[in-house]
Amino acid sequence: DADVTQTPRNRITKTGKRIMLECSQTKGHDRMYWYRQDPGLGLRLIYYSFDVKDINKGEISDGYSVSRQAQAKFSLSLESAIPNQTALYFCATSRQGPDTGELFFGEGSRLTVL
Amino acid sequence: GESVGLHLPTLSVQEGDNSIINCAYSNSASDYFIWYKQESGKGPQFIIDIRSNMDKRQGQRVTVLLNKTVKHLSLQIAATQPGDSAVYFCAEKDYGGSQGNLIFGKGTKLSVKP
Numbered sequence: 001d002a003d004v005t006q007t008p009r010n011r012i013t014k015t016g017k018r019i020m021l022e023c024s025q026t027k028g029h030d031r032m033y034w035y036r037q038d039p040g041l042g043l044r045l046i047y048y049s050f051d052v053k054d055i056n057k058g059e060i061s062d063g064y065s066v067s068r069q070a071q072a073k074f075s076l077s078l079e080s081a082i083p084n085q086t087a088l089y090f091c092a093t094s095r096q097g098p099d100t101g102e103l104f105f106g107e108g109s110r111l112t113v114l
Numbered sequence: 115g116e117s118v119g120l121h122l123p124t125l126s127v128q129e130g131d132n133s134i135i136n137c138a139y140s141n142s143a144s145d146y147f148i149w150y151k152q153e154s155g156k157g158p159q160f161i162i163d164i165r166s167n168m169d170k171r172q173g174q175r176v177t178v179l180l181n182k183t184v185k186h187l188s189l190q191i192a193a194t195q196p197g198d199s200a201v202y203f204c205a206e207k208d209y210g211g212s213q214g215n216l217i218f219g220k221g222t223k224l225s226v227k228p
Contacts, residue, residue, distance in 0.1 A: 004157075033215075040123075040220060041220060042203060042218040042219055042220040042221055043158070043203065043218040044218075045215055045216075048215060058215070090157050090158075092157075102148065102160045102163065103150075103158070103160070103216065104160075105157030105158050105159070106157050107155075107156060107157050108155075108156070108157055
């Protein structure tokens with residue numbers, strides 16, 4: 001079983017719809033992240049959370065919101081999806097502490113907004 | 115702004131040859147670097163990391179070289195195998211406004227010819 005699980009893996013929706021991507025982890029890590037991947041642009045950070053009560057905006061947070069329901073769960077919402085939010089979304093976790101740069105990624109959620 | 119970039123977007127090598135994937139970084143404050151491998155349909159996976167107090171680190175069939183003078187990072191893969199075909203990302207740890215989060219390059223696609 002995957003240590004970092006994302007649902008759904010694929011989703012097609014229409015402009016204006018609300019979408020939630022969910023992430024759960026069994027690694028026991030405090031830190032969780034949401035990244036967006038677009039062809040030729042690499043991975044860009046949307047939001048991150050260092051513990052349940054800590055939520056921070058990343059590089060491209062506009063149009064997105066997150067909720068850290070528990071240490072193991074971190075969800076990403078698009079309140080009103082638009083076509084340029086079509087992308088591959090990754091959840092990731094990491095350990096707490098200095099110089100703990102290694103991220104553990106989920107398998108990704110491919111979102112298409114028509 | 116600071117960015118992490120790659121010299122070549124694609125690299126094609128013959129099976130058994132050595133591969134070298136390059137990465138340039140511009141943030142002189144970064145002192146931790148990671149290489150990730152992303153296979154088709156999967157999330158990125160950690161390969162190897164290096165701290166700025168080192169200029170070389172070796173793993174199993176992989177070596178990372180860091181040249182701080184010219185802000186250059188490279189990943190060398192020895193005896194490249196078909197299973198090495200993937201997109202490779204370098205990432206640097208940003209000690210600026212995003213609390214030490216990783217900044218990813220745009221990726222290099224490695225194709226291994228049998």
